[in-house]
Structures are given as structure tokens and as C-alpha cells.
Amino acid sequence: NAGVTQTPKFRILKIGQSMTLQCAQDMNHNYMYWYRQDPGMGLKLIYYSVGAGITDKGEVPNGYNVSRSTTEDFPLRLELAAPSQTSVYFCASNGRVGANEKLFFGSGTQLSVL
Amino acid sequence: GENVEQHPSTLSVQEGDSAVIKCTYSDSASNYFPWYKQELGKRPQLIIDIRSNVGEKKDQRIAVTLNKTAKHFSLHITETQPEDSAVYFCAVDYGGATNKLIFGTGTLLAVQP
Numbered sequence: 596n597a598g599v600t601q602t603p604k605f606r607i608l609k610i611g612q613s614m615t616l617q618c619a620q621d622m623n624h625n626y627m628y629w630y631r632q633d634p635g636m637g638l639k640l641i642y643y644s645v646g647a648g649i650t651d652k653g654e655v656p657n658g659y660n661v662s663r664s665t666t667e668d669f670p671l672r673l674e675l676a677a678p679s680q681t682s683v684y685f686c687a688s689n690g691r692v693g694a695n696e697k698l699f700f701g702s703g704t705q706l707s708v709l
Numbered sequence: 710g711e712n713v714e715q716h717p718s719t720l721s722v723q724e725g726d727s728a729v730i731k732c733t734y735s736d737s738a739s740n741y742f743p744w745y746k747q748e749l750g751k752r753p754q755l756i757i758d759i760r761s762n763v764g765e766k767k768d769q770r771i772a773v774t775l776n777k778t779a780k781h782f783s784l785h786i787t788e789t790q791p792e793d794s795a796v797y798f799c800a801v802d803y804g805g806a807t808n809k810l811i812f813g814t815g816t817l818l819a820v821q822p
Binding site: 628630636637638639640643653654685697698700701702703 | 711715743745752753754755758798809810811812813814815
């Protein structure tokens with residue numbers, strides 16, 4: 596298993612541009628998450644999904660959108676990039692409906708908005 | 710609301726000493742409390758977790774204790790080694806069956822040789 600795969604690893608955006616961060620997992624996990632980590636700070640939950648077709652807001656959803664059309668993929672969309680969205684973005688997944696399991700993290704996407 | 714407070718934000722210890730990091734949470738319905746370690750430039754990795762039906766769990770040099778009444782839990786690292794130097798995050802599940810994990814703000818642990 597490749598685990599959780601995120602692309603791209605690095606990206607520089609100009610203010611107002613849009614982009615999609617890709618996330619895919621091959622572990623047949625129902626639950627997927629997007630976190631952002633600002634420099635020297637903790638992980639903030641942006642959006643999460645408990646299964647295909649179901650998404651919900653986390654702690655800091657403003658400026659982002661997600662979709663979950665398949666179990667494997669959970670892309671994160673930035674519509675109008677702002678400097679405040681400069682951060683490292685981690686996608687994560689875990690499994691087993693109704694039970695808690697450890698999070699498997701992707702390697703992260705470092706995004707700079709200038 | 711969904712809140713996880715973590716202290717201290719930085720911790721410096723001598724090699725061989727013990728380190729303790731504490732987290733408090735607000736939802737008495739939470740029942741899963743993991744700890745993650747993040748080395749510089751790497752992704753977070755689970756090091757230990759505890760569920761609400763136990764008060765303590767140990768794995769070699771690391772242990773976690775949980776006080777559900779007071780709504781706090783702690784990470785204990787004994788006989789610290791330089792390779793323990795990293796940022797440690799606690800997390801709490803908020804949202805019942807949705808398994809939504811909210812993280813603390815992190816503790817930078819520096820183990821001095």
C-alpha cells in the first residue's frame with residue numbers, strides 16, 4: 596500500500612489564483628481529513644469526510660471547498676488564494692466505522708501565497 | 710466548544726530525565742486521546758493512544774494517563790534520549806461517530822545531550 600498520497604509537494608500561488616490539492620488513499624478508509632499547519636503551530640482541521648458523498652466543516656473551513664466522489668480521493672480546493680492561506684496542508688485518513696483508529700498522514704503540501 | 714489546551718509549549722530536559730506534557734479538553738463525551746510526534750519537516754506519527762475505559766497505558770519509555778473527571782490527559786516520557794527531540798501533539802475526538810480529531814497546539818521537546 597502507498598498509504599496517503601498528496602500532490603503537489605510544493606506550490607507558490609499568486610493572490611486570487613485557484614488550485615486543487617490532491618489527496619488519495621489506497622487503504623479503503625472511510626474517514627478522510629484535511630488539516631493545515633501554520634509555522635510553529637498545531638494542526639487545524641479544515642474539512643473532513645466520513646464516506647463518499649459526505650463532507651463536513653472543521654475548525655477553519657473558510658476559503659476552502661472539498662468533495663468526496665469516491666472512497667479513495669478527497670481533493671481540497673482553494674478558490675481565491677490569500678496570503679493567510681500560506682501553510683503546510685496535510686491530508687489524513689483512518690478506517691473502521693464506529694471505532695477510532697490512528698490517522699495516516701500524507702507527506703504534506705507546502706503552499707505559499709504571495 | 711471544541712477546545713484542546715496543551716502545556717507547556719516548549720520543554721527542555723537533560724538526556725535521561727523525564728518529560729511530561731499535559732492536555733485538557735472540554736467535551737466530557739470524548740473517548741479517544743492520541744499523541745502524535747512530529748519531527749522537523751516530517752508528517753505527524755502516532756506514538757500512543759488511550760481510550761476512556763482505561764486510566765493509563767504504557768509502551769516502553771512512553772506512557773499516557775487519563776483523568777476523565779478532570780478532563781485532562783498527560784504524556785510521560787522517561788529516560789529521554791536526543792532522538793525524542795520533536796514536537797508532540799495531543800488530540801481529542803470531538804464528534805462521536807464522526808471520529809473528528811482536534812489537535813492541541815503542540816509542545817517542542819528538546820533533549821539536551
